[in-house]
Structure formats: C-alpha cells, structure tokens
Amino acid sequence: MPDYFNLDALLTDEERLVQQTVKEFVDREVIPIIEHHARDGTFPLHLVKPMADLGLFGITLPQEYGCAGLNNVCYGLAMQELERGDSGIRSFASVQSSLVMYPIYTYGSEDHRRKWLPRLASGDAIGCFGLTEPDYGSNPGGMVTNAKKTDGGFLLNGAKMWITNGTLADIAVVWAKLDGVVRGFLVEKGMKGFSAPEMKGKHSLRASVTSELVFQDVELPEENVLPGIEGLKGPLSCLTQARYGISWGVIGSAMACYDSSLNYAQSRIQFDRPIAGFQLTQEKLVYMLTEITKAQFLCWRLAHLKDEGTMLPQQVSLAKRNNCEIALNIARMSREIHGANGILDEYPIMRHSANLESVKTYEGTHEMHTLILGQDITGIQAFT
Amino acid sequence: MNVLVCISQVPDTTTKITVSPDGKSMNPQGVKFILNPYDEFAIEEGLRIREKFGGTVTTLTVGGESAKEILRTALAMGSDTAAIIKDEERQDSYIVASSIADVARSISPDVILFGRQSIDFDSFAVPSMVAELLGWPNISMVSSLTIEDHSVTAERDIEGGKETIEATLPCVIAAQKGLNDPRYPKLPDIMKAKSKTISEHPKSSAVRRVNVLDMKLPDTKRLNKIFGESDQELDEVVRLLHEEAKII
Numbered sequence: 001m002p003d004y005f006n007l008d009a010l011l012t013d014e015e016r017l018v019q020q021t022v023k024e025f026v027d028r029e030v031i032p033i034i035e036h037h038a039r040d041g042t043f044p045l046h047l048v049k050p051m052a053d054l055g056l057f058g059i060t061l062p063q064e065y066g067c068a069g070l071n072n073v074c075y076g077l078a079m080q081e082l083e084r085g086d087s088g089i090r091s092f093a094s095v096q097s098s099l100v101m102y103p104i105y106t107y108g109s110e111d112h113r114r115k116w117l118p119r120l121a122s123g124d125a126i127g128c129f130g131l132t133e134p135d136y137g138s139n140p141g142g143m144v145t146n147a148k149k150t151d152g153g154f155l156l157n158g159a160k161m162w163i164t165n166g167t168l169a170d171i172a173v174v175w176a177k178l179d180g181v182v183r184g185f186l187v188e189k190g191m192k193g194f195s196a197p198e199m200k201g202k203h204s205l206r207a208s209v210t211s212e213l214v215f216q217d218v219e220l221p222e223e224n225v226l227p228g229i230e231g232l233k234g235p236l237s238c239l240t241q242a243r244y245g246i247s248w249g250v251i252g253s254a255m256a257c258y259d260s261s262l263n264y265a266q267s268r269i270q271f272d273r274p275i276a277g278f279q280l281t282q283e284k285l286v287y288m289l290t291e292i293t294k295a296q297f298l299c300w301r302l303a304h305l306k307d308e309g310t311m312l313p314q315q316v317s318l319a320k321r322n323n324c325e326i327a328l329n330i331a332r333m334s335r336e337i338h339g340a341n342g343i344l345d346e347y348p349i350m351r352h353s354a355n356l357e358s359v360k361t362y363e364g365t366h367e368m369h370t371l372i373l374g375q376d377i378t379g380i381q382a383f384t
Numbered sequence: 385m386n387v388l389v390c391i392s393q394v395p396d397t398t399t400k401i402t403v404s405p406d407g408k409s410m411n412p413q414g415v416k417f418i419l420n421p422y423d424e425f426a427i428e429e430g431l432r433i434r435e436k437f438g439g440t441v442t443t444l445t446v447g448g449e450s451a452k453e454i455l456r457t458a459l460a461m462g463s464d465t466a467a468i469i470k471d472e473e474r475q476d477s478y479i480v481a482s483s484i485a486d487v488a489r490s491i492s493p494d495v496i497l498f499g500r501q502s503i504d505f506d507s508f509a510v511p512s513m514v515a516e517l518l519g520w521p522n523i524s525m526v527s528s529l530t531i532e533d534h535s536v537t538a539e540r541d542i543e544g545g546k547e548t549i550e551a552t553l554p555c556v557i558a559a560q561k562g563l564n565d566p567r568y569p570k571l572p573d574i575m576k577a578k579s580k581t582i583s584e585h586p587k588s589s590a591v592r593r594v595n596v597l598d599m600k601l602p603d604t605k606r607l608n609k610i611f612g613e614s615d616q617e618l619d620e621v622v623r624l625l626h627e628e629a630k631i632i
Contacts, residue, residue, distance in 0.1 A: 001398075003416075006414060008416055013452065013453045013456050013578075014456065014574050014575065014577070014578050016453065017453070017456060017457055017460060017569065017574050018571060018574055020418070020457075021568050021569050021571070021574070024568065025568055053570065054568055054570055054571060055570045055571030055572045055573075055574075056571065059571060063572055063575070063576075067572070068570075068571035068572040068574070068575055069572065069575050070571060070574070070575050074571070074574075078571075
C-alpha cells in the first residue's frame with residue numbers, strides 16, 4: 001500500500017492499530033469473497049456481525065452507547081481500509097454510522113439513543129437514511145414526502161429512492177416535511193404501510209443493497225420524531241459526516257487499483273520487457289501515486305479539523321469532490337494498464353471503477369460540490 | 385494460571401529493507417514496524433489459557449519507545465498488563481533472554497509463550513535460552529497445546545510430520561502457525577488500551593556473547609530453471625519448491 005510521504009509517522013499508536021486491524025479484517029474476510037457477491041448482486045450479510053464485533057459502527061460515538069469512542073482519523077482510516085475491499089462494504093458502514101447513528105445521537109432524545117445506538121453498534125439492528133426522492137436528488141428541499149400531525153402521532157406519506165440498506169433496515173431515519181418544515185422521523189420495519197423494495201439492475205455497487213422506501217399512510221407514534229432538529233440542515237449535517245467518510249474511503253479504492261497496477265506492470269512482459277519499463281505506463285503510475293499521496297494528506301488534515309471542531313462543510317465538499325474524481329481517474333487508468341485483463345473479475349479494477357461511478361455521484365454530485373465551493377469563494381450562488 | 389507472553393517488533397514484511405552505512409545493522413529509516421506475526425499466536429494462546437483457567441496475561445517486549453505500539457496491540461486484544469524492558473539498542477539473543485528471565489523470576493508465571501521466531505533476525509534462540517536460564521522445559525514449534533493440572537501436552541511440527549511432547553509446568557512454549565486463529569483487537573478495546581499503563585523494567589546486566597560483523601542484502605538475481613512436462617520432472621519441481629525454495 002502506498003505511503004510515499006510516510007503519513008504513518010504522523011499517526012498515533014491507536015490510529016495505526018485501527019488501520020492495521022481493519023486492513024487485516026478486509027484482507028481476510030472481505031477480499032476473498034467480494035467478487036462473488038459483486039457478480040451475484042448480493043450483499044455479504046454475514047459480515048455485519050463481525051464488522052460490529054470489531055467496533056466499526058459509530059466509531060466516533062461514546063462508549064456508553066456501545067461504540068468505540070475513537071477520533072476521526074481512526075474513523076477515516078477504517079473507511080479507507082473497508083473501501084479498499086469494496087465501496088459497497090464501506091457504504092454499509094457509512095450509512096449505519098454517519099447517516100443513522102449520527103442523527104440519532106445528535107438529534108434524538110435520550111430514549112432514542114438508549115433504544116437504538118447499542119443495537120446499531122452491535123449489528124443487531126441495521127439502519128438506513130431516507131432523504132433522496134425520485135424527483136428530488138440534488139434539490140432535496142423540494143421533497144414531497146410529508147407528515148401530518150394526528151392525535152397522538154403523525155401520518156407519513158411519500159417515497160424515497162436510492163436508499164442504501166433500505167430493504168435490510170430495521171430502522172429508517174426518514175426526512176419529511178411537517179407543516180412545510182423538514183423533520184427527521186424514525187420509521188421501524190414492519191410498520192403498517194411501510195415497504196422497502198430492492199432496486200435491481202445496477203452495474204455499480206453490486207455488493208450493496210439499494211432500495212426504494214414507500215410510505216402509505218404510515219402511522220408513527222409521537223415519540224418517533226427527532227426532537228433536536230428542524231429544517232434541511234438536519235439531513236445536510238448527516239451528509240457532511242458521510243461525505244467525510246467517503247473522502248477517506250475512495251483513497252482505499254484508489255490504493256487497491258494502484259497496487260494491482262504496479263504489480264501487473266512489473267510482471268506483464270511485452271516487447272521482451274515489463275510494461276512498467278515503458279514511459280507511458282510510468283506516467284500513469286506516477287499520476288496515481290501523486291494523487292493518492294495528495295488525497296491522504298487532505299484527509300489527514302480534514303480529520304484534525306473535524307476533531308478540533310473547526311471543519312467546514314465546504315472543506316468536506318472539496319475533499320469529497322477531489323478524492324472521488326482522482327479515485328475514478330485512477331481506476332480507469334488502472335484498467336488501461338491491465339489491458340484486456342482489466343475487465344476480468346480476476347482483478348478488482350472493473351469493480352472499483354464501476355463502484356466509483358456511483359460514489360462520485362452519491363452524497364452530493366461532483367457538480368453540486370463544485371457549486372458549493374464556487375459559492376463559498378465568490379459569494380455568488382450558481383445553483384439556480 | 386498466570387501467563388507471560390513475550391513479543392517483538394519486526395519490520396513489516398512488505399517494507400523495503402536497506403543496510404545502514406555501518407554495514408552491520410538494518411537502516412530503520414522509513415521502515416514500518418509491526419507485531420511479529422508468530423507472536424499473534426502466542427498472545428491468542430495466552431488469552432485462551434486465561435479464559436479457560438482464570439489468572440492473568442502479562443505481555444512483555446524488549447525494545448525502544450516505539451515498541452510500546454505492539455504492547456498496545458496486545459492490550460487491545462485482551463492482555464491484562466504490559467511491560468517493556470527498555471533498550472534502544474539491538475542486543476544479542478543472550479542479553480534479550482537474560483532480561484526476560486529476570487522479569488520472569490520476579491512475576492513467576494506458570495507458562496511463558498513466545499512466537500516460534502522473530503521474522504527479522506531469525507535466531508530461533510530466545511525461547512530456549514529463557515527456558516534454560518530458568519531451568520524450565522522448553523517446547524518449540526507448537527501447533528497444538530493442551531494443559532491439564534500441571535502437565536502440558538503439545539504437538540509440534542517436525543520435518544514432514546508431527547511429534548507429541550509432554551512436559552510439566554512451569555514451561556516455555558514457542559508457538560507455530562496453526563496453533564490458533566488470533567482474534568482481531570476490537571476498536572473500543574483499542575481506545576481502552578490507550579489508558580493502560582505499561583511498566584518498565586531494566587535490562588539485564590549480562591554481557592553480549594556474539595557480535596555482528598557484516599550484514600548484506602541477498603542477491604536478487606533470479607536463477608531460472610526450465611523443466612519439461614514429464615511426471616518425473618514435475619516431481620522434481622515439487623521437490624525443489626519444497627526443499628530449496630521452501631515455499632510449499
């Protein structure tokens with residue numbers, strides 16, 4: 001694994017140990033089985049419990065709720081190692097941690113925390129996050145899913161789309177408008193009128209479950225609303241958490257592609273010499289290593305800003321935007337180095353490349369992050 | 385039952401090794417260090433012995449400040465306490481073994497576990513030296529271990545087969561791959577290990593018995609051999625992979 005500027009020396013003992021532990025877990029448990037799942041279009045559900053036992057869900061949340069209580073460098077390194085295995089596995093952990101446990105911890109009542117966090121940390125419950133709708137992706141404020149106040153609760157109607165873990169989930173954090181204001185609701189599996197059919201036909205994130213969430217007159221008890229937040233900043237703050245994890249995660253995909261490329265280039269002989277000896281191949285390998293190294297330091301600094309409490313969402317946009325783009329470029333370049341072999345699932349390249357097409361788009365498209373940064377530096381918004 | 389597990393820090397197997405300008409030592413610059421892989425089996429076995437019989441597991445290493453990292457790993461895996469014999473210099477096996485024996489005398493464990501070898505300098509010497517210094521039995525290359533009352537039955541790997549050995553406690557065991565499947569340290573335990581203290585012990589006053597004269601990297605030139613397809617030649621390939629290359 002590339003560490004050209006010895007970032008390792010900047011890590012603390014426990015940060016290194018977290019990385020080493022998750023790396024070994026991914027090498028032993030994920031990489032040997034993941035191609036098979038990607039081919040069959042199935043999520044390796046048997047990994048949820050071992051991942052939970054390791055402490056991969058809600059890594060930064062306090063130990064009193066069954067979580068690890070580690071810092072954001074540890075969280076980032078864990079995401080990087082998981083995604084070195086597969087973006088779908090990292091997505092599972094991202095959703096569980098950043099999009100479900102984070103809002104319950106940050107905006108939920110103490111009862112919500114006590115009821116859900118230990119179960120989500122131990123993998124006894126799986127969560128999902130419902131924000132995007134069929135007609136509202138980059139523009140979530142236009143959502144049509146809505147809740148109406150009833151005697152003793154709420155009546156929820158609407159539909160969500162592109163929801164990771166939806167079909168598997170025991171608990172959905174669903175964002176819906178109540179009297180025109182976005183609020184967070186906890187919708188539990190089995191509630192009457194709630195269904196979560198899986199979306200099929202994906203060429204990307206094949207080892208991950210993506211679903212629709214359908215709410216037809218779902219009756220929610222009064223206590224199932226998150227009391228601590230109103231407005232779009234609720235879901236957006238969750239996305240900042242998840243985007244942070246993605247910024248680290250995609251470095252893992254890029255590393256996997258780089259490692260495979262370097263290895264292949266050194267052993268593949270054409271014109272009586274390894275293709276690593278040709279200038280055009282070296283240029284590709286150098287691009288990969290350079291961009292991975294830059295991305296590592298971007299994330300390391302971002303982690304420290306996050307731990308200090310000074311991290312800005314725009315900084316996360318910059319990291320997510322940059323790292324997804326370079327990871328996808330690296331995956332495509334890697335395919336070129338591998339030649340025809342690059343399309344076979346004997347190598348991880350095509351799987352990472354196809355996954356990264358989604359990762360570049362989800363949690364804020366490349367274009368939206370460009371506009372967020374554009375607005376921040378010019379003071380002029382160009383969204384509409 | 386009290387267990388002492390002795391572990392060491394070694395260069396990561398994927399690290400590029402270079403020799404220092406003195407021509408006698410490894411250049412530590414840019415080298416990533418890890419827990420010696422065979423020591424993971426020793427730690428795991430120590431934890432299993434404690435889980436079965438009760439008692440405590442103490443993990444010990446000899447090394448510089450940076451070696452504390454592997455003790456944190458052992459603590460995160462479940463070791464009760466950790467100790468370091470502080471020494472920034474690389475010593476010979478005799479000083480290392482004497483230092484470990486001193487600590488062992490002070491804490492009187494029932495079993496001392498090691499990995500079968502440290503994968504850096506491959507001396508295979510410390511476990512047997514410690515046993516000898518303490519006057520205890522020593523069993524090397526252990527791939528299966530049973531402890532009952534005060535007797536120990538161990539299966540050990542020998543060339544092309546297995547051997548079963550019996551000894552009595554206290555004793556020294558060197559773990560071979562296959563002894564167990566080491567657990568992963570859990571992330572919350574990594575956090576908890578951070579706050580545990582690591583006790584420090586002085587190194588032994590024993591005097592060095594061997595000195596390194598020269599160190600060099602192996603010649604990396606490949607010696608290609610081309611074989612035909614007959615059964616006889618395939619047998620020869622298998623034999624060479626086993627006996628010369630030692631990879632099967």
